[in-house]
Amino acid sequence: MGHAELQTRRYTPEEYLALEEKSEVRHEYFDGKIFAMAGASAPHNLIKGNMIAALRPGARQRGCRVFDENMRLAVQEKKYYTYPDIMVSCDPDDRRDPYLIRQPVLIVEVLSPSTSEYDRTEKFKQYQKLPSLRHYLLVSQNAWVVEWFRRDDAGQWIYTLLSEPADVLEIPDLGLGLPLAELYDDTDVAPLRVTPSAL
Template sequence: MRLAVQNDFHYTYPDVMVSCDPSDRRDPLLIRQPVLIVEVLSPSTAEYDRSRKFNQYKKIPSLRHYILVSQTAWVLEWFRRDDMGQWIYTVLSDPADVLEIPDLNLRLPLADVYDDTDVAPLALISAPEHP
């Protein structure tokens, strides 16, 4: 599916999108009013997804949630727009963490995101013991 970031000018292809706008059902290949966008980070796109692409996505009035999923460790970065229009940043990296978005009725354990993958949880680095 294609996302119209700016009609007739700028389109992207996010990994996952959710729209609650009935008008987005008219075109089976195009979404204009996403409420949630998810990007799976790769080494070649991570910087672009975090910076220029996110800056463009912020201009979409309907967008409330932007999620970045790491391919190298159990790390999910969640940006959510509050009622004042401010973006709040949350990192989920503990295997027990759960992404909960009540307005979308979404409850997603981090362990489920990485289930059946070769990606390992972040390892805790302990300080060396002194004798």
């Protein structure tokens, strides 16, 4: 989802949280700056809904909960707060605060033209600081493409690209087996077409 900077002045974390309680528009916060979150497209919403529906059964069986973009994430307490499109948390401590998640195991961002580079670079760099995070998914809304970053037991991030129509996103530790065809169901988004270059 896109965002735009609200003002050039710096806000304290306390000012940001107080403003957010009263605001009808959600804002991300990074190091004193506030960014308004823009609206999302129909494909964005449908992809997000399909992903949440696929995640919920396996997550629930494992005592985890699935959250959408209305739940705030404390990436760095008092410094960086975001609203990921989807999060899964399995940490009991995350049940104590009705407005804030601190220990997600999975984060999903459905890419928008205005934020795709930010989601892929700076935002991912910040998300990697979350010790609990094991899976980061970047989902295209222009073609059937999912970029999956998975942290292994050694703390290294492993990259997997899913772009074939028959590909299935399988995350056993969350009980997820999601074919790309189901992720993009009813979205009018077409599979990725690769045109061979002329010889």
